[in-house]
Amino acid sequence: MILDKKLKWEAHLKHVRHSSQSGINLLKTLSNHRWGSDVQTLLLLYRSLIRSIIDYGSIVYDSATRSTLKMMDSIHNTAIRTALGAYRTTPTESLYCESGEPSLYLRREYLSLSYAARISGNHNHPAYNNVFSKRFNNLYARRSRITHPFYQRINLYISKLSPNYSFSTHKKVLAIPPWTIKSPICNLNLPSLDKSVTPPQLIQCHFQVLLSNIPMYTQIYTDASRSEEGVAAAFVTTNSSHKFKVNKFGSIYYGELFAILQALKHILEYDIQNSSVITDSLSAIIGIQQMYSDNQILMNIKEAIYAISRENKNNIFLWVPSHVGI
Structure with a gap:
């Protein structure tokens, strides 16, 4: 990943956009309506060649501004539209429905929650204290416009699932051999x-x-x-x-x-x-x-x-x- 001094992630996302271009060109070639591949094969290629690049480090660069993250949305939407053979005027919600692909915002939310759930039962994980920290909750509650760290975003995602939901951070061990x-x-x-x-x-x-x-x-x-x-x-x-x-x-x-x-x-x-x-x-x-x-x-x-x-x-x-x- 490419880090900048202010962690705005613009350089990294531009690199991701450039790296994904070859995959999009391949999809455009293979989507020929006469001899090209079927929709499911094209979507599989998208997930393997393009979405995998977008997913890498997405739970980290999720802290970027909305305008910066839109660079990834254009790649995502273009690839799905190409795989489906849809018109340029087709609404993005229709693209997501037809392809079974969620928006990148929901994709980043899912990957973040999966990561938090994976380490929730391991108190010795190096990132455990940072992911499940409650530091500065009052500060971020008062200043909602500032960029929230990963643990604050996790708390926000969990509250969207259920107000009273929380990860079980205690892993039971069978007391009897x-x-x-x-x-x-x-x-x-x-x-x-x-x-x-x-x-x-x-x-x-x-x-x-x-x-x-x-x-x-x-x-x-x-x-x-x-x-x-x-x-x-x-x-x-x-x-x-x-x-x-x-x-x-x-x-x-x-x-x-x-x-x-x-x-x-x-x-x-x-x-x-x-x-x-x-x-x-x-x-x-x-x-x-x-x-x-x-x-x-x-x-x-x-x-x-x-x-x-x-x-x-x-x-x-x-x-x-x-x-x-x-």
Whole structure:
């Protein structure tokens, strides 16, 4: 990167614009409407040859003025317009929609948040104290027009996601040695039945046979769902049902694991001697079977399984296909 005395980044961005010109010329050549490449290939070339140059150091030069950063916008828009074969008068928003490419402002915001998230769990990272610093917050709050440092921009991006959102800067370490935890009992016999060709009634009969082998076990059904409002999880017993709202930005996999964790806590709280946790998430069962994992919620599940075994309780995990009436 080219540094200037006042860190205005004009020299560096001019160098980036010059370096990207050869890639744009290649796109113009290959976009010939008679023998040229298809749109997806041209966009792939853009991401490889041009956007990669723009991305390099973008979280640093994001502190440049808006007028200076517009030099990059012209490269970005010209390359996408060439790849799509769009008119010069086509609105930039339409270009972004058709190509699936975000604006460079959103791209820099995404890369900045990705970098902050990557180092948030490592307190020994050289840049940790600078990225998550709260120095001079009042100063920058009063003088919004001055150039904000990286950590101030990160706080601004996070507040746009959610006012109460913050990076988790504490990485959990499993308190119990993984090799001392007994492998959970998991019954995966039902996956041998292909749901697409097997009648639901037959799968239900097989499931009832499985339950007949453990007649004294309390059945706990877990599930999760995702909507525009976020992820929800729940577990149901013969006597009660429990619902939970999970992290708005969580995945359905996280929701399934969260429901299983709450079911295990229920087993410990109500001192259930024999229990079967029934889920339709095969990936969750496979994750629980793994001895080593750095997934935080899987660690919590392993600790709950360890606590259940320490109290000489019996627990089994059953997998059932989804949407078969079980």
